[in-house]
Amino acid sequence: MSASTPSLLAAAREAAAHQHYPQGALYMVATPIGNLADIGLRALQVLSLVDTVACEDKRHTAALLQGYGLHKPLLALHEHNETEAAQTVLQRLQEGQRVAYVSDAGTPGVSDPGARLAAAVTAAGLRCVPIPGASSITALLSVAGFTHQAGGWNGRFVFAGFLSPKAAERQREVQQIGADARACVLLEAPHRIEALAKELASLGERPLTVGRELTKQFEEVAQLPAREFPAWLLAGAHRTRGEFVLMVHPQAAASGEETALDAAALRTLDLLLAELPVKTAVRLCAEITGQPRNALYDAALARRKTAPETDAD
Structure with a gap:
């Protein structure tokens, strides 16, 4: 990218220099997740303008900036020193630095x-x-293709990030994901992906979209039933390498009008619907029974549509 760096920085100035960049402000800048070409023009303008770049890893960030022809003073700020280093950043901001x-x-x-x-x-x-x-989360969402599922996709998803490294806690978290009708996005590192795959296999036929090394040279995206994920990983020696983003698809509707809600939950829902508006009834039923709110909401709508009309009092 170095050959085109001057024109790239010029394009960033042309596109973004007219905006206001106040002094004494912290700029939280998203950087590429693997492909240097995914940098935003406004990000480049900000990085060229600031007095200091605080960063997770100074060596990594120095190489990143060099790729764009930039050189800035760097301040290490990572998970082990974030609280202390934040005070240094505050002092510089109070001095009017960007x-x-x-x-x-x-x-x-x-x-x-x-x-x-x-x-x-x-x-x-x-x-x-x-x-x-750039975001691995939205990148995978864009290619996962939920609309083919029964009932379509309403755009709701849960971001769970990295699950617990402890086996028992991770198993409990996966069980919670399985009980939730919404899509769920997970992140995982290569050294823990096999353990996570074994847990996700318990979700059976629920669709899973796997993104490995997104935006990089060996990017791979696959969609398969969750139960097949461990075998998919073992099908190629390279598949346990690189960073992962995974999407557990929304729970498909059952063959009838409602997903697999137990009889007690449906009975509770009916009692609440007789006295309360749909949203209130669904919220209370979810709290009482622990059943997924989305499934309860779909069931409530179906019951309202099929309920016989009564004479007005």
């Missing part, structure tokens, strides 16, 4: 350091400016 924060890849504060820094800056009454960019 400071950017970048993690090793993607958006700071999303399964990466940065959240405590942003909280400290906000608590001090200083400005924290988001500079969005």
